[in-house]
Amino acid sequence: MTTTHHDAPDAKPVDVNDPKLSRFDVVKEGLRRDEIELITYESQFQGTNSKAEKRVVRNIALLFIIAGLAAFAFLGFYIFWPWQFELGNTTSDYFTPLLGISLAISLFAIGFAILAWAKKLLPHEVSIQARHDGASPTDEQKITGQTMIFVGDELNQGVQRRPLLKGAIGFGLAPIGLVAAAPLIGGLIENPHKGEHPDLFTTGFSAAKNGGNLVRLTRDDGTPIRPEDVSTGGQMTVFPGIPHGATNEYADSPTLLIHLRADDAAETRRNADADRRNQGSMWGNYVAYSKICTHAGCPASLYEQQTNRLLCPCHQSQFLITRNAQPIFGPATRRLPMLPLGVDEEGYFVATSDYKDTVGPDFWERP
Amino acid sequence: MKRRKADLQQAPVTFAKGVDERFQASTPLRALLNKVFPDHWSFLLGEIALFSFIILLLTGVFLTLFFDPSMTETAYQGAYPALRGTEMSQAYASSLHLSFEVRGGLFMRQMHHWAALLFMAAIVVHMLRIFFTGAYRKPREANWVIGMALFLLGFLAGFTGYSLPDDGLSGTGLRIASAIMLSIPVVGTWVSASIFGGEFPGHLIIGRFYIAHVLLIPGGLLALITVHLGLVFKQKHTQWPGPMRTNTNVVGERMFPRYALKQGGFFMAVFGTVALLAGLFQINPIWLFGPYRASEVSSASQPDWYVMFLDGLVRLMPNWQIYIGDYSIPPLFWPAVVGLGFFTTAPMAWPWLEARKTGDKRVHNLLERPRDNPERVGIGSMAVTFFLIGTISGGNDVIADKFHISLNAMTWGGRIGLIVLPALAYFIAVRVCLGLQQHDREVLAHGVETGIIRRLPNGQFVEIHQPLGPVDEHGHPVPIEYGGWVVPKKMNRVGALAPAVKGFFYPVEKPSEAPVSPGMPPVSGDTREEITSGRK
Ligand code: HEM
Ligand code: FES
Numbered sequence: 001m002t003t004t005h006h007d008a009p010d011a012k013p014v015d016v017n018d019p020k021l022s023r024f025d026v027v028k029e030g031l032r033r034d035e036i037e038l039i040t041y042e043s044q045f046q047g048t049n050s051k052a053e054k055r056v057v058r059n060i061a062l063l064f065i066i067a068g069l070a071a072f073a074f075l076g077f078y079i080f081w082p083w084q085f086e087l088g089n090t091t092s093d094y095f096t097p098l099l100g101i102s103l104a105i106s107l108f109a110i111g112f113a114i115l116a117w118a119k120k121l122l123p124h125e126v127s128i129q130a131r132h133d134g135a136s137p138t139d140e141q142k143i144t145g146q147t148m149i150f151v152g153d154e155l156n157q158g159v160q161r162r163p164l165l166k167g168a169i170g171f172g173l174a175p176i177g178l179v180a181a182a183p184l185i186g187g188l189i190e191n192p193h194k195g196e197h198p199d200l201f202t203t204g205f206s207a208a209k210n211g212g213n214l215v216r217l218t219r220d221d222g223t224p225i226r227p228e229d230v231s232t233g234g235q236m237t238v239f240p241g242i243p244h245g246a247t248n249e250y251a252d253s254p255t256l257l258i259h260l261r262a263d264d265a266a267e268t269r270r271n272a273d274a275d276r277r278n279q280g281s282m283w284g285n286y287v288a289y290s291k292i293c294t295h296a297g298c299p300a301s302l303y304e305q306q307t308n309r310l311l312c313p314c315h316q317s318q319f320l321i322t323r324n325a326q327p328i329f330g331p332a333t334r335r336l337p338m339l340p341l342g343v344d345e346e347g348y349f350v351a352t353s354d355y356k357d358t359v360g361p362d363f364w365e366r367p
Numbered sequence: 368m369k370r371r372k373a374d375l376q377q378a379p380v381t382f383a384k385g386v387d388e389r390f391q392a393s394t395p396l397r398a399l400l401n402k403v404f405p406d407h408w409s410f411l412l413g414e415i416a417l418f419s420f421i422i423l424l425l426t427g428v429f430l431t432l433f434f435d436p437s438m439t440e441t442a443y444q445g446a447y448p449a450l451r452g453t454e455m456s457q458a459y460a461s462s463l464h465l466s467f468e469v470r471g472g473l474f475m476r477q478m479h480h481w482a483a484l485l486f487m488a489a490i491v492v493h494m495l496r497i498f499f500t501g502a503y504r505k506p507r508e509a510n511w512v513i514g515m516a517l518f519l520l521g522f523l524a525g526f527t528g529y530s531l532p533d534d535g536l537s538g539t540g541l542r543i544a545s546a547i548m549l550s551i552p553v554v555g556t557w558v559s560a561s562i563f564g565g566e567f568p569g570h571l572i573i574g575r576f577y578i579a580h581v582l583l584i585p586g587g588l589l590a591l592i593t594v595h596l597g598l599v600f601k602q603k604h605t606q607w608p609g610p611m612r613t614n615t616n617v618v619g620e621r622m623f624p625r626y627a628l629k630q631g632g633f634f635m636a637v638f639g640t641v642a643l644l645a646g647l648f649q650i651n652p653i654w655l656f657g658p659y660r661a662s663e664v665s666s667a668s669q670p671d672w673y674v675m676f677l678d679g680l681v682r683l684m685p686n687w688q689i690y691i692g693d694y695s696i697p698p699l700f701w702p703a704v705v706g707l708g709f710f711t712t713a714p715m716a717w718p719w720l721e722a723r724k725t726g727d728k729r730v731h732n733l734l735e736r737p738r739d740n741p742e743r744v745g746i747g748s749m750a751v752t753f754f755l756i757g758t759i760s761g762g763n764d765v766i767a768d769k770f771h772i773s774l775n776a777m778t779w780g781g782r783i784g785l786i787v788l789p790a791l792a793y794f795i796a797v798r799v800c801l802g803l804q805q806h807d808r809e810v811l812a813h814g815v816e817t818g819i820i821r822r823l824p825n826g827q828f829v830e831i832h833q834p835l836g837p838v839d840e841h842g843h844p845v846p847i848e849y850g851g852w853v854v855p856k857k858m859n860r861v862g863a864l865a866p867a868v869k870g871f872f873y874p875v876e877k878p879s880e881a882p883v884s885p886g887m888p889p890v891s892g893d894t895r896e897e898i899t900s901g902r903k
Contacts, residue, residue, distance in 0.1 A: 031401055031621075034397065034401045036621070083471075084446065085446045085447060096473050096645075099646055100474065100642050100643055101647070103639070106639075107638045107639030108635070110632075111636035112636070115633070115636075117628060118626075127621055128618050129617045131732060134730070189557065192556035192557060199565065248538075251542075251566070295699065296543045296699055297542040297567070298542060298543065314543065315681055330682070330778070331698055333687075361546035362550065362688070363550065364554075364694050
């Protein structure tokens with residue numbers, strides 16, 4: 001680092017132990033050694049203690065004082081302002097905004113004070129430093145390359161001349177690699193198809209989830225539903241009537257139960273009966289569709305009574321209720337599965353079987 | 368007494384000597400103190416990202432002291448009356464606790480979230496700066512790749528982060544994430560089952576996301592940021608062309624004290640901005656969304672802004688399902704898996720693609736003005752347009768609702784726009800660049816328009832131009848070589864008119880010198896003549 005660079009021709013090495021040198025001279029010697037040329041280095045003010053300088057200093061001092069005051073204000077608000085949540089408009093509503101404002105004022109003041117200090121008070125400076133970003137000298141490249149190859153050779157020859165070692169290394173290292181992978185694979189990988197009724201294809205409406213009995217449709221509080229509970233043209237979100245049926249335990253089960261007007265019901269029935277899977281799934285003027293969008297699984301929850309469309313709020317797929325809930329717009333490709341409806345001897349809705357189509361977002365091996 | 372005082376004064380010197388004897392720190396330390404940095408406002412964008420990341424670390428650690436990443440159901444008994452008695456996960460309950468029962472907890476949550484938004488915004492704008500100025504060219508390709516990886520990691524950090532509170536909105540996001548995994552051909556159901564530990568949502572995902580969010584992803588980010596800055600340091604910052612500036616030097620200020628001080632001040636300003644946003648603007652009011660229920664969603668539920676382009680692409684994707692025998696690939700796969708994968712990794716190859724096309728193997732330490740490379744600006748404008756249309760479409764239901772446009776029209780507009788507008792943007796950007804180039808060259812050749820019209824004896828009107836350089840014997844300007852930097856185009860830029868005086872009601876400082884463009888120093892300011900109307 002002691003070579004002089006052609007960029008700084010006028011700088012000459014100096015003896016830093018020379019007692020006559022000022023501190024700045026020593027610093028400049030450092031710059032020279034770092035190949036830096038100080039082009040401009042001058043005070044921003046004319047003369048010392050000029051009026052302009054005094055004003056800048058006053059402003060910076062003021063900013064620091066504001067920072068301190070705002071910080072105290074922050075602490076004051078933090079400690080004394082009522083902060084516990086209460087209903088309605090209360091003073092505690094202002095707790096967070098006051099913290100934000102006081103902290104922001106404090107931080108801005110410090111920030112601007114420092115910036116003003118750097119920009120207005122420190123001498124104006126332009127320095128030029130040389131870059132060195134060419135490649136290393138070719139002989140250096142060569143030495144390092146040869147060294148690397150040599151290291152490879154050292155290891156390689158050992159193996160090549162000693163076949164036993166080769167085999168033993170292979171035998172020893174491969175299983176260790178597998179040991180590292182085993183807990184990851186064994187622990188993390190889950191088979192989505194395991195069990196007699198894999199969750200992928202089963203919802204809470206499967207009789208298998210209810211000890212073999214048909215599953216009732218219930219509200220989210222678990223109460224069963226009679227046909228007259230849903231008014232004509234109305235709809236209701238229903239869940240399987242099993243323990244935890246309305247929780248995220250059964251995230252694929254939420255179902256939309258719709259009581260259609262007579263003419264819509266007739267059309268819906270005509271279309272359903274023309275379909276192998278949906279045949280006979282309606283009960284009277286009632287139809288039940290899975291609420292889980294076949295696109296990406298959001299609840300398709302916006303029901304337009306006038307047009308008999310069900311709109312999914314996530315990506316705006318639209319399903320036509322009267323036509324087997326076929327998608328008619330948006331990115332969904334598959335209709336919403338229909339839940340086969342019935343009414344048990346006590347007069348409550350039941351699912352006469354689980355969904356016949358797979359519920360929820362689509363995947364590769366869906367039957 | 369006297370001896371003691373002398374000792375105290377000597378202590379730092381002794382200490383420093385001791386340090387140097389052990390670590391040989393003097394030379395590298397001096398080189399660090401002396402290192403020269405170039406300065407330009409656009410170099411601060413990356414700093415905003417860095418500072419936001421620091422704020423994220425600080426506030427995030429505070430949040431971990433209270434957050435409980437458990438999906439066990441409890442009945443809420445906390446301070447927020449509207450939800451009392453509701454069944455919810457521990458994670459959601461503890462986020463509510465953080466918001467209502469920890470003093471200043473809501474402020475910290477909001478700072479964390481605002482800092483996350485700012486982090487991603489700064490990364491994107493920083494990336495645009497790098498792209499449009501060609502700063503990624505040799506030798507800085509590695510940092511371009513790291514930058515893209517940082518965007519992807521930041522995206523994942525944000526997504527895992529806003530999934531943590533387990534409120535209605537984040538559950539919907541998780542559901543869609545699970546559907547995206549399911550859409551992968553062949554292994555989709557396995558991927559989803561493995562990540563969620565069985566059927567969606569299961570009981571593990573919040574815990575897993577938690578460790579990813581507070582340890583794995585920040586660890587990765589920290590490592591990449593360290594390398595990123597290390598490379599900036601080693602390779603030295605690029606600089607704009609200008610007087611004295613060459614490809615083999617750096618013109619600027621020494622790192623200490625001025626440059627470092629400015630950075631510190633700027634950090635405080637960024638921190639202050641986040642504090643102000645967090646205090647004044649509510650973000651992610653989880654208590655309004657309620658706990659996640661698979662059966663409920665609020666309409667107009669929008670993800671954070673940096674996820675919206677993905678959401679928009681998903682919305683615009685037509686319902687094309689591919690059937691292969693008994694199997695099929697859902698349309699969700701294309702935008703969400705292929706699209707995200709492609710748009711975050713393919714641009715990594717750009718520096719090499721460009722170098723290959725132009726056959727340029729040189730080292731570039733000087734930036735290029737965007738206008739000087741219309742092709743690049745065109746391609747960048749394509750990408751930006753694509754991203755914007757995706758992002759706007761991510762909120763197309765809100766727009767449709769606000770402006771009473773049919774939703775279906777918005778979707779079709781987006782689909783067509785996604786194909787047509789980027790091409791249009793390319794064309795316009797290239798034209799604009801060429802136009803700007805042309806104007807620069809004109810000014811260099813003929814001088815600055817003065818706004819003074821002169822009538823020639825033959826009745827013709829001409830505008831007088833102020834030459835930027837010397838004139839030949841006929842008074843015609845000698846054309847000046849373009850320097851790759853700003854060409855002054857207004858008279859006060861060349862010092863002919865007094866620059867505006869700063870201050871609102873009264874001048875705050877003495878009228879400063881004409882703003883100097885580094886490329887074109889003002890025509891010597893002292894000897895300027897007043898331009899009069901020509902009548903003496
Ligand atoms: C670049 C890095 C990061 C990003 C982009 C990010 C983003 C987010 C976002 C958007 C949220 C949701 C905030 C909300 O509740 O509204 C969040 C939550 C959270 N983050 Fe981060 N974060 C980052 C780093 C960290 C770090 C380093 C930690 C801790 C060491 C952390 C800890 C947390 C915790 C505990 C929560 C849950 C808090 C709650 O829900 O109330 N984050 N993060
Ligand atoms: S989840 Fe219903 S449209 Fe995407």
